[in-house]
């Protein structure tokens with residue numbers, strides 16, 4: 003009998019119940035007991051949703067983050083919160099958010115003196131975890147209370163519980179040494195705690211423990227490979243059976259390392275790593291269970307169940323009892339329930355599967371393998387029909403788009419002249435001072451703007467009324483910027499809810515869910531739009547707003563677009579063609595918009611690529627291939643404009659060391675980046691690499707309510723000028739201003755403009 007199981011379930015709730023409960027608790031509007039009760043209720047409901055599985059994950063629920071939970075289980079709390087004697091949950095939130103509950107609001111200067119734990123991306127997903135902190139002196143101490151409590155709840159509910167923990171090697175890998183020690187030196191101290199934890203679970207009657215080691219899909223050097231051997235030989239005597247879980251890609255060169263771990267079972271991502279599976283079959287020890295992640299836990303498409311069975315049946319015959327089936331990874335990365343979608347187009351809906359539907363697919367596969375396909379014939383036929391309608395749908399396939407893609411020439415990705423020549427022509431036309439000032443695009447999104455947008459969406463406000471409000475807002479933005487004396491103006495983005503959704507809504511090939519929320523971090527969720535078909539742009543998307551803004555001023559107005567790579571990386575995208583193809587389709591659509599803006603007399607156009615870096619593959623060996631098509635896509639958007647048109651791009655980070663050549667290759671006339679908090683240190687990349695074009699290192703930290711002083715900005719720019727010639731420097735904030743308030747923005751930008759004047763006088 004093939005067993006079916008799950009690796010993790012989305013914890014936020016189909017209606018984002020956890021988000022609202024957390025925020026109400028943090029605001030002091032509800033009690034700790036109410037929050038805990040809600041957590042319990044969600045766990046109960048989510049286990050119910052997983053009924054019929056042979057093993058159900060327990061411990062995948064977290065109030066904030068599963069890595070932070072693991073840190074608490076291992077007693078690895080940052081030193082700064084160790085003296086806290088209050089409630090354990092409050093201490094947990096202090097690490098997560100930098101303060102306890104019932105303290106100052108988000109905008110307060112600081113947080114009862116406790117800095118929040120650093121947050122970073124969970125592998126190549128859009129989920130962010132709290133980075134464990136280590137020093138050579140770190141000591142661990144088991145606290146299994148949370149896990150045992152959830153285990154007891156699961157048992158009381160009759161759930162076939164399989165506790166989920168993060169493995170010791172991945173746990174160390176995820177963390178950060180705060181001194182110059184090597185994290186792996188902690189392994190000998192850490193392993194006894196894992197032994198104790200596993201023994202505690204065994205004593206609680208646990209049979210299998212899922213121990214997640216996703217770093218096995220990344221490139222590991224000899225030291226880290228060795229750590230796996232050390233760790234798992236140390237744990238082999240434990241009385242529980244370990245299912246070593248890897249996901250988010252292929253094992254590739256780590257295949258034999260994984261296959262030779264002394265564990266009872268191994269889970270692999272069979273969506274991205276089917277070739278791994280066939281090779282693994284030949285090398286697995288005879289006793290080892292192989293769990294295959296055959297349903298994509300990262301995307302929202304229905305699985306082609308018949309195709310999966312075609313390759314799975316021979317594997318099942320070979321493995322017999324030793325075969326388990328699961329989603330490729332935890333379902334944390336997909337929305338909860340497609341059935342909550344009331345407005346989604348019925349045909350598109352028939353192509354989709356969210357977490358609950360993916361588990362239904364898993365059950366079907368289990369029955370088909372154990373009882374034969376005939377036992378679920380009707381379901382398999384329905385699945386085949388859905389897959390087939392999607393494949394041939396005219397809404398997915400647009401021959402004109404395919405032809406345009408085939409017609410992309412190298413010249414289309416090439417500006418007419420090199421930067422140096424363009425710069426001269428642009429200078430003559432734009433007539434900007436040295437150290438020109440600009441902003442990144444958005445201005446504060448006030449309550450009135452949000453209200454107008456939502457009333458327009460729900461039909462309470464007609465188009466004329468909506469446009470009038472937006473125009474008034476644009477006019478206000480332009481007026482304020484003129485008074486401030488900024489050099490290149492923006493329209494302020496009042497009409498945009500979100501920098502990707504705004505464009506998705508206007509492109510053909512996109513659909514939107516109502517409740518397709520996915521946790522990003524803590525209580526924050528995102529609702530990625532669904533890119534289902536060939537992408538085209540039926541009509542201009544921004545020209546009317548930008549044109550209006552330009553009509554109000556004699557200064558250059560910057561057109562504002564989101565780039566193809568960012569649109570791609572922040573959407574659920576097609577699984578029926580390579581990401582590179584989808585990206586180039588997006589690029590062609592944005593290119594049309596760029597040309598229309600230029601045609602409307604807009605001389606400066608910014609194309610944001612906020613998510614370019616985060617799209618980097620997990621394996622470095624695959625970086626270049628990604629960067630090649632990502633950069634080419636960007637260049638396609640800009641390659642059609644005249645030399646005189648100045649192209650800007652923006653990225654919300656400045657870890658450029660490893661991708662700086664690719665950034666330069668994008669050949670934007672100016673790039674604005676985030677640097678203010680790091681004191682320009684992050685510009686180090688530009689010291690070793692002679693970045694050839696214009697650059698605006700952010701001088702105003704828009705994440706903070708603090709107003710930077712003129713002196714501080716001047717000092718930052720002096721540091722920048724040590725690395726980049728002054729004539730190529732721009733003065734601007736780190737990122738868009740939409741989360742700030744006008745009363746903060748005005749004085750901050752006043753200081754920024756004053757600083758630019760000082761710079762012109764001293765460095766100019």
Ligand code: GLN
Nearest residue numbers: 442443444612654738739
């Ligand atoms: N133009 C966008 C803004 O100003 C850029 C946002 C971003 O980079 N995330 O809001």
Ligand code: ZN
Nearest residue numbers: 653654737738
């Ligand atoms: Zn940004």
